[in-house]
Amino acid sequence: MKLTRRSEYALLALTYLGRAATEEWVPLGRIAEAQAIPLRYLEHIVAAMCRAGYLVSSKGQHGGYRLARKPSEITIAEVIRLFDGALAPVESVSKYFYQATPIERETKMLAVLGNIRDYVARTLEGTTLADIL
Amino acid sequence: MKLTRRSEYALLALTYLGRAATEEWVPLGRIAEAQAIPLRYLEHIVAAMCRAGYLVSSKGQHGGYRLARKPSEITIAEVIRLFDGALAPVESVSKYFYQATPIERETKMLAVLGNIRDYVARTLEGTTLADIL
DNA sequence: ACTACTCCGACTGAAACAGTAGGATAACAT
DNA sequence: ATGTTATCCTACTGTTTCAGTCGGAGTAGT
Numbered sequence: 382m383k384l385t386r387r388s389e390y391a392l393l394a395l396t397y398l399g400r401a402a403t404e405e406w407v408p409l410g411r412i413a414e415a416q417a418i419p420l421r422y423l424e425h426i427v428a429a430m431c432r433a434g435y436l437v438s439s440k441g442q443h444g445g446y447r448l449a450r451k452p453s454e455i456t457i458a459e460v461i462r463l464f465d466g467a468l469a470p471v472e473s474v475s476k477y478f479y480q481a482t483p484i485e486r487e488t489k490m491l492a493v494l495g496n497i498r499d500y501v502a503r504t505l506e507g508t509t510l511a512d513i514l
Numbered sequence: 515m516k517l518t519r520r521s522e523y524a525l526l527a528l529t530y531l532g533r534a535a536t537e538e539w540v541p542l543g544r545i546a547e548a549q550a551i552p553l554r555y556l557e558h559i560v561a562a563m564c565r566a567g568y569l570v571s572s573k574g575q576h577g578g579y580r581l582a583r584k585p586s587e588i589t590i591a592e593v594i595r596l597f598d599g600a601l602a603p604v605e606s607v608s609k610y611f612y613q614a615t616p617i618e619r620e621t622k623m624l625a626v627l628g629n630i631r632d633y634v635a636r637t638l639e640g641t642t643l644a645d646i647l
Numbered sequence: 648a649c650t651a652c653t654c655c656g657a658c659t660g661a662a663a664c665a666g667t668a669g670g671a672t673a674a675c676a677t
Numbered sequence: 678a679t680g681t682t683a684t685c686c687t688a689c690t691g692t693t694t695c696a697g698t699c700g701g702a703g704t705a706g707t
Contacts, residue, residue, distance in 0.1 A: 409652080
């Protein structure tokens with residue numbers, strides 16, 4: 382599980398929105414500036430999070446974005462899975478992104494990697510946006 | 515830490531050599547066939563492991579490769595670091611590959627990621643080639 | 648109508664990944 | 678000496694991913 386900028390920006394945007402007033406529509410420009418994220422890139426990221434149901438948007442003047450769920454109901458795991466796929470170090474031990482890989486034959490190795498994937502999944506599924514605010 | 519084929523092939527080659535007789539020089543062709551690895555690709559991988567001191571080679575007929583150290587003295591962590599770099603999910607929490615990244619500002623987030631990196635590093639540094647044979 | 652937003656698709660440069668290819672070099676066998 | 682079998686070294690290649698950028702369309706409030 383290697384985090385890309387995409388995921389980092391997504392998490393930063395979420396934290397910003399999590400700290401904003403619940404009612405407020407926050408325009409992207411403000412997030413981009415505050416968190417030093419390229420605006421036009423952030424658009425794509427935020428669009429994906431809308432489709433995924435983490436955010437809702439309002440168009441037009443004084444529009445913007447806000448969280449669609451409570452911060453305590455958005456786990457870090459799902460955000461990272463959305464942008465970077467599997468949490469596992471190898472797809473052979475991935476639960477949601479399983480794929481065969483050459484190392485499968487080595488069962489001891491697989492056990493070690495599986496153990497790691499379990500730890501990562503457990504901690505990231507157990508951590509919500511509310512925890513990091 | 516996303517494992518690439520490089521690392522997988524490297525580990526497979528190591529396990530093959532680990533199971534061979536200690537004195538024996540194993541030619542690459544045999545490893546490639548046994549583990550289903552493209553020979554010309556494996557050459558690069560093995561060369562890197564020679565330079566790193568995990569393997570020694572013998573040229574010419576009846577030449578090949580063998581382990582330079584005992585299996586119990588080669589950790590999985592160092593192999594993966596050699597080919598895929600940091601074990602950490604983000605360079606901000608990497609010990610050997612530190613680099614600044616945007617998410618650094620979020621200390622709670624950083625703590626979670628740091629915790630993951632520590633777990634991964636600990637288990638992979640604690641697992642040697644001998645353990646997976 | 649104007650302005651300030653979101654929304655949508657296409658495009659781009661650079662790097663990484665996963666190989667392939669050609670040939671040089673070295674040791675051993677006959 | 679010569680041929681065989683192996684390592685070694687450098688360069689190249691196609692594909693995909695990453696991290697953006699760009700132009701413009703749609704929409705809601707003033």
